[in-house]
Amino acid sequence: MPDKLIKALGYNDQIRVYVVDATNMVKTAQEKHGTWSAATAALGRAMVGTTLLGTTLKGDEKLTVRIDGKGPVGYILVDSNGKGETKGYIKNPQVSLPLNEQGKIDVKGAVGTDGMLTVSKDLNMKRPFVGQVPLISGELGEDFTYYMANSEQVPSAIGLSVLVNPDETVKAAGGFMMQVLPDAEDETIAKVEEAITNLPLMSKLMDEGETPEQILDRLVTDRSARILEAIPVSFKCNCSKERFKDAIIALGKKEIQEMIEEDHGADAMCHFCRTTYQFDEEELNELKEETDMP
Structure with missing residues (x-):
């Protein structure tokens, strides 16, 4: 199934929602860079997060995200644009670590937390917009969320998930971003928080065959979701x-x-x-x- 990102409004248009299935995109990155499990999860999450941010851009605007937490994978660099075209690089691709206390891939251990997440946006102006925040988690979903709240002043919740097979290949990858619009009521925000808390691992849902539309309905529990646009997502490099x-x-x-x-x-x-x-x-x-x- 081709990768896809959907943009929607939910909860009576009080919340903006993005949901992406990026399995093939992350698979391509894993194959090109020969990443091992911890590096695959770190690079994959960074690419999914950057894709979510990128699809808020217009026209030929683009952005670059650099993540450097001084962990064993080194720095991660990802470019994306408003068309769902993303490419990624990780300095040390062959990193595999013991599972963390939750029995999951130790992305925090791979990325580290002694560093910064930097976003540079090329908005076709004289100078790029650059925002930077310290890494607060290293799991990356929380770090992208922190960036949106502190650098762009947009209250958001971002979830990123990559499922890696025992043979190092990618089984599933995806993510979501929910943004609180200015007129959102406290009751709505409470519903969003509850929906996110109850959401199973996204990559697991996708591996079981759920579509972005079905996951959207899990996030917008009052069934008011209104899809605005669906765009293809892919690993695409513009080198020549x-x-x-x-x-x-x-x-x-x-x-x-x-x-x-x-x-x-x-x-x-x-x-x-x-x-x-x-x-x-x-x-x-x-x-x-x-x-x-x-």
């Missing part, structure tokens, strides 16, 4: 050989000449999708002529 050409040109003549003399060419790998672009001596000589850098 042309982009790497520009990066090589920026190195300058001296460094390009060293590549020619020492390696007789160059291989450039995208750290998001692991695609390798090859440049032979002739191409490097052409790029050397294009640069104004010494």
Whole structure:
């Protein structure tokens, strides 16, 4: 089943709700980076959270989330946009830890809590909007929630879930975000809190075959959910050989000449999708002529 994110209003339009099934997106990331269980769960949760934030953007706006808690997985970097296109990178992909006290993957132990969650939004203005909060949990759902409340002043609840098979493959991945709108009543907020408390693990529900629409009905318990839009979600990288050409040109003549003399060419790998672009001596000589850098 293709990945999908739905946007909805609930509780008589007092709550904005996003629900996403990102199983294939996280599967793709796991396969590209060869992640082990703890790293898979950390990267997957970061990608789901960033996708939820990204779908609040408009047009060609985009955002980057960087998470660095000084844990064994190192930093995590995720890009997303308003079209549901997301790509992710984790510095140390081969991290597997003993299960935590709840018998679940120890995402907190993998990510760490001695660091920051940083969101940089490219809103097509002169400067990007940058918001940053300390990591308060390392489980990431709570950290994204804390970011929304403190940096964007939008009271929200964000849940992120990744289910990993014993052979390191991804079984299911998804998440939700519920945002309190300005006219929300205290009674409504209490209903939302109760619904979230009673919600089973999202990845488990998806593994059992539940759709985002069915999970939406679990979150909006008064059956007032009104779906506004459904968009596809995918792992998508916009790298290209042309982009790497520009990066090589920026190195300058001296460094390009060293590549020619020492390696007789160059291989450039995208750290998001692991695609390798090859440049032979002739191409490097052409790029050397294009640069104004010494």
